[in-house]
Amino acid sequence: MSLRTYVFRRSLYSIPLVFFVILFNFILIHSAPGDPVIYLYGHLDVSGEQMEIIREQMGLRDPLYRQFLTYLSRILTGDLGYSFYFRQPVIELFAQGLPATLMLMFASILPATVIGVILGVIAAKHARSRADYLISTLAIYGYSFPVFWGGMVSILIFSVWLGWFPAMGMTTLTAAQAKTGVDYYVDVLRHLFLPAIVLGMWYLASYVRFTRASMLEVLEKDYIITARSKGLEDNQILFKHALRNALLPVLTVVGLNLGMVFTGAVITETVFAWPGIGSLLQAGIVSRDYTLLMGGFLITSICVVFANLVTDCMYAILDPRITYK
Amino acid sequence: MISSQTRESFARWTSFWREYSKHRGAVIGLGVITAMITVSALAPYVAPFDPEEITVDRWLPPSSHHLMGTDNMGRDVLSRTIWGGRISLFIGFVAATIAILVGVLIGAMAGYFGGKLDDLLMRLTDGFMVIPTFFLVLLIVSMFGSTTFNIMIVLGLTSWPETARVARAEFLSLSKMEFIDAARVLGAGDLRIMFFHILPNAFPPILVALSMRVAGAILNEAALSFLGLGDINVITWGQMLHGAIRYMALGWWMAVFPGLCIFFTVLAFNIIGDGLTDALNPRLRHR
């Protein structure tokens, strides 16, 4: 089948997946102990009578499948509910927090990918040498570092003690210090630096490990022997023959990570009070704002499905075996 | 027949251990973990103070009296760390064990029986991998209550897919080997074959998965507690970090020490996992 057919079929396959995600979400809401009303409308000060009226209005007396259809139609029109804590529609809140989170994600994952792959290749090329040992050890340290602790420690060292970078937030808040124009962007970047480094370090470590492992596996393959027998230079073999094969699984992992972007953000944003979706979710957790959390779960799940789709398609573009079978 | 097989398995284990001990870090890692387990098991005898005892000596920096200082409620950080280790490690192990049990069960059935069952189970596994599990854990814990029990169960039940894959790969390749045919010819039933013949030989990669899972579970539990979803009735390292974030400028020791413990524990398990993988991989062994 051709590439176009593959992309088409794969996209089609995503639709039942999204449906499943929505269904799963629905089941989750209704399987929680207690009343969905409480979960969906929070600890508002309502009397028992009013609860009944709400239930009636919300159609909770209806059979379950009816409720699901209502839920489905609401979701499809973009109505993810109303956050009682923030007093805003959930979807608006997400839209507000999205740019900040995206900024953080791109600042951390992209450099981590590039540097991680390069280091992983170097480590694999000189396997078991001192350079490899150094890189691998650093990688496993970085990978084991709890991100939130790393954040806290870096705030301690770089903000509190050294004062090099601001500790919290995305911008400096004092009116007197409010900046505009270029100053504003510099300010944001200063605030971005620490969280991006802390979060990026974990991704970097995991990509180094993964690339190295993948490269080592590929370098043992037979076609590398063929390449060597052609008298090609080592670097040529490394990049033209080995890397092309080794990067495929790495790509899958990066794609998955990007899909799970919001989950990764929660912790870092909490530590650094970075005003993105992560902080939003943290507030939802603390205040038990289930509508917000459910909405977040749904959005994240759909993102993952979408990210998987994109990753699979990219894989199909790069690996000829998929589309020509 | 069985005894010669046991002898062979034994020989495999001893040569495996020999290979493993060549990896210095892994041996150190094992030592670190053993030390930690011992210390936390002996918590009542080792901790210098009562971890819950609130005093007026708040925010004391580390000294010879309080090796790790005191926290915002005057409690000795060292004692809290030791006692906290108990729960953190316990949760880690239990959650990982649950994940391994479920994963091996599913993977074994998929790999051994193959066919439609394999397809079905693998789709289930893939589906699970797509769900943002940490988020799911967040949701479930916040909805169903954040008790230690809940946390362990949920962490365990959301992290089995990776183990399932590993188990499936092992069972798939091992069930094609000749000694399995021999066992079948002798009349061994499927269940018996899976447990007595395949499982002992599939152990090493499963052990690797276990090590990684414990590391993961400890990190996840700490993350959960850090976000405020931990069991407030118990002390864990993550809980301590949650409490420490507000007072960082006042007492860095409150945050640094528990985090250090998490770091070393997770590091140790990861290195052990790496050491195990190296010991299993023949090609990279020779220099």
Place this chain on the structure above:
Amino acid sequence: MENLATYFFASYGTVKAVDKISFEVTKGESIGLVGESGSGKSTVALSVIRLVPRPGKIAGGKILFNEQDLVSVSEAEMKNVRGRDIAMSFQDPMTFLNPVMRIEDQIAEVCVRHLGMSKSDAIKRAVDVMASVQIQDPSRVAKSYPHQLSGGMRQRILLAIAISCDPSLLIVDEPTTALDVITQVQIISLLRKLRRDLGLAAIIITHDIGVAVQVCDRLAVMYAGHIVEQADTKVVINNPLHPYTTGLLQSIPKIDTPRGALKYIPGSVPDLVDPPVGCIFNPRCLHAEGACRATRPETVEVEKGHFVACMKFSE
């Protein structure tokens, strides 16, 4: 090749895969390295181009090629030799081709590297080379990927890669093993054609004597890392002197073999970490005597061009 020794230094001992063998190939001539699995033939091939995988190493001897000893030449110099002067084609066409590269690239890159051609010229040449290995519709095949082709085609591609830069020596490792019988016949006739057209020297490695007989001028019989007999093909077939060679030839079932038990050589291949003292074949040899168990026999030229390593001929 003089007294070449290649050992594998494993944690459990040193495997003497190739233990002091000597032979020579001249321009236009092809020699077949015949032997069962584990006899060390592939290791010999890899030793010539110095691609013995870890933990193996060339432990002694010389490989003289164009007045150079390839054993002591630098790695950089060796890279120039590989692909240009000496080229190799491998056993399993599926795993030895890069799955994500187009065929034309895999062939062209050798020409770019050694002949300094531009990419487009090299691709044209690749198509020509593919035609010469009897691939139909070479321009279409050139644009495709390995998994789209049949086993026979892939084997031809490996050969095409090897001959793309007109090497003086071609080493072919098990050209027929991974293929079905019909394709084998095609490859054999292709090899004969190539030898005629290109006039290169060749080392053909195979465990299938039938193949060797059809393609090679000379045969060298290998057993457990030693060459036990070496001579012109016809001579080896009609007048085998070494007991192993005799046993080998006898064990091949032919169309006109009378019914009955298949003949075979009793015993099994020795442990290469701890080889038997004396003649390597003595535990399985029906004619073994005391001297055989004591000293390793010298290789003796019994008649012109016919070498044997057997105590019977060493007196």
